[in-house]
Amino acid sequence: MIHLITGGQRCGKSEYAEQLALEQSTNPVYLATSRIWDDGHRARIEAHKARRGEQWESIEEEKELSSLDFEGRLVLLDCITLWLTNIFFDNGEQDEKSLEEAKAELDKSLSQDCDWIIVSNEVGLGGHPGNEVAMRFNDLQGRINQYIAKKADRVTLIISGLPLEIKNTQA
Structure with a gap:
């Protein structure tokens, strides 16, 4: 099952995703993709970590998601945007090369x-x-x-903290 949760910045996507994960698993994996680029960003990451309980297995991987079992x-x-940023800048801002690498890795x-x-x-x-x-x-x-939405079984758009189901092939 693939469930894409998308929305604007600071709309509550991560919190909603975490709640769903805990409803579906007693020991979910939190796969974080962000690089730490400054102290402010480090503080955001630490706040995310503090919000999660010890039932999570946290893994940090900036690009090679498929290297993990x-x-x-x-x-x-959490999240595709930061993961894609890593690929994009590591590829010298080459759009098509980045897109093809991201698709293959996904x-x-x-x-x-x-x-x-x-x-x-x-x-x-x-x-x-x-x-x-x-x-x-x-x-x-x-x-x-x-690309992800086409592959997904479910797609949810978060607006002001509220989920709006866009796609559900399991309904």
């Missing part, structure tokens, strides 16, 4: 016999970026979100 587990991947990861809850941002909801690199990344993010 999640057989039979429920995995909360295909390998999602083929594992496990359940996924995937958090991603709808970056286009936040206004028009002020520079060309940010605009290209927004386009890349939109394309990978569409």
Whole structure:
């Protein structure tokens, strides 16, 4: 099962995803993808960690998600946007190369016999970026979100902390 949870920045995606994961598993995996780029970001990461209880198995992996074995587990991947940022900048901001690498890595990861809850941002909801690199990344993010949504069994859009189910093939 693949459940994509998406929405704008600070809309409550992670909290909703965590709640769902705990309803479905007594020991879910929290797969964090963020790099720490400054003290403010480090504080956000620490706040996320503090919010989660010890029932979580936390794993940090910036890019190579398929290198991990999640057989039979429920995995909360938080988040695609930060993961894609790592790929994009490591590839020298090459859009197509980044998209193909991301798709290939997702295909390998999602083929594992496990359940996924995937958090991603709808970056286009936040206004028009002020520079060309940010605009290209927004386009890349939109394309990978569409790719995941097509593969997903469920897609939920979070708006102001409230879930709106967009797709459910299991209903």
